[in-house]
Amino acid sequence: MSLLSWGMFPNIQNKIFTLRDEKSLSSYIKETDEFIPYGNGRSYGDSALNDNIIYAKPYNNFLSFDDKKGILHAQAGVLLSEILEAFVSRGWFLKVTPGTKLITLGGAIASDVHGKNHHVEGCFSECVEEFTIMGVDGKIKSCKRGDELFLATCGGMGLTGVILSAKISLKKINSKNINQTTIKTKNLKETFEAFENNKEKPYSVAWIDCLAKDKDIGKCLLMVGDFADDGNLEYKSKKKLTIPFNFPSFALNTLSVKAFNYLYYAKAKDGISKQKVDIDTFFYPLDAIGDWNKIYGSGGFTQYQFILPKEQSYKGLKEILTKISASGKGSFLAVLKLYGKENKNYLSFPLEGYSLALDFKIERGLFELLDALDEVVIRHGGRIYLTKDVRVSKETFEKGYPQIEKFRAYRKEHKMDKKLNSLQSKRVQI
């Protein structure tokens, strides 16, 4: 059995080593020429793919929990969903969570993931107190905040070793519910204003209609919210629907995208509406549909996510949205978000500005379109998110990540550059 990434592209064969204990991992690492760790397969592109894969998800024991400080110690294969199942009912939640809870703790660190509260809380690494990692010499190292290994590993795409366990701090909550306000905007200018006016709200994200043209470009639904205080902590993961097979690719045509967008618009008929929703609805709407990636057909898809510095965001986004709208390659999902300050990690994605994420079915002409979008992103001082990427060029990547040379030097110094590689790291020569 081979492991694919979430985008199901590229469709490659690989050999899997299942991580169950440190001893066998150590021998595997010493014997194997080149490999990459893999968690739950939720990165979209080729960042966790290679001929040899270390499948880390079964390495998933909880080790301890300090309920005074809220610090959880767990092995790296634990899913965020398992943390929620164990702790929401006891009044704890993740400080930082991405839009899916179906990722491993190790993956969250390696991608230094972020969520709807990035403008307030920053990236996942902010809640990581320390971790252990097995290097290419097969030895285990502990790593604390402030170490160079910490800066290289958080956001380092698994290219500094195999993360084994981590201590993360959780945040206290008084409810499993979120008071959500949905704000409808007519264009990009209004969207930006809405984000700025709601900057103090802990969670915010916008759904953008990517098919909108001309003066409607950038119209969106902005959803902001914060945890309620109603004491209701009764939490159980919802039963998920499943998509049993790959949809025929014609299922995702412009019409279905329009229909989807329409549904979102009907939600805030009068401009602003308020709802009380639970954790799963607010943070993880797509997790309710298991395997939703199959909706794009067996050819696979990719997600294009970039970020632009704040002062360049309006101009850059307008140009990119115009290009996407004109291309007719509509995206099922387009998410816009305002980010807070950049951290010091070598390869973390976020910087202060606006990020847009859209899905594209893999089809002829797509990569040319994305290359053209890359050019706009780079011209405006932005960067591409490696966790989503399957095709970015070395040049585009390098221009977006000014600390890349430090990362390369660190890998070389510790002899990681030969053994630890993904298809992505080889493409962009990390």
Add this chain to the structure above:
Amino acid sequence: MSYVLILGAKGDMAKELARVYAKNGYNLYLAAREASTLEDLKQDIEVRSGVDVELVEFDITAFETHEKFYTSLKKRPLGVIVVAGFMCEQKVAQNDWSKTLQTINVNYTGALSILNIVANDFEKERHGFIVGISSVAGDRGRKTNYIYGSAKAGFSAYLSGLRNRLYESGVSVLTVKPGFVNTKMTESLDLPKNLTAQPEDVAEDIFKAQQRGRNIIYTKSIWMFIMLIIKHIPEFIFKKMSI
């Protein structure tokens, strides 16, 4: 809260079953040979769910110890799940009587030995549930796996009779027939992805079926249809096939 006894608690499926029952508030007896090697799992479950987990020494092929094992549990379990299983390659089993015997003793004789004791107790109490992990391999003997399959076939027949007997006492008996499951046992096999279940999904399926008082489940459920077809192929054709 009540205890659930998991017999053969070392494998991946047992681990996920333990987590699912703990998540739903049950305390656990985890029984296996060298039970102390399950300390990590005990700790994991206690951190996750805050239930009580007891490790107990148990060897399913040491039939003579079973009575004492069961009566010395500190509190009678509400449910018993037999996960213990042994499978080796058919070629190995057919050439090595000790392997054949082990296949029979773990999958069939040992399971009956302990379940006879449990069943008598539950019948008297008129309370409890029994879950037996059998296999689709028991539905029809195939040349590639018939020694293991015949032991599982015997176990399935036993569970069916037991269900019939205990019905009047209000004790439920669930037969589980997993198809391919992605575990350590099957790690080296090249299994078809669409037919292969993850152990955590199998555990959820079992928990739900048990709570609903179901009789027989296949997991993944598509295996019910596959086995329906396989069972209905006429013998004069089947004997010529390689599946």
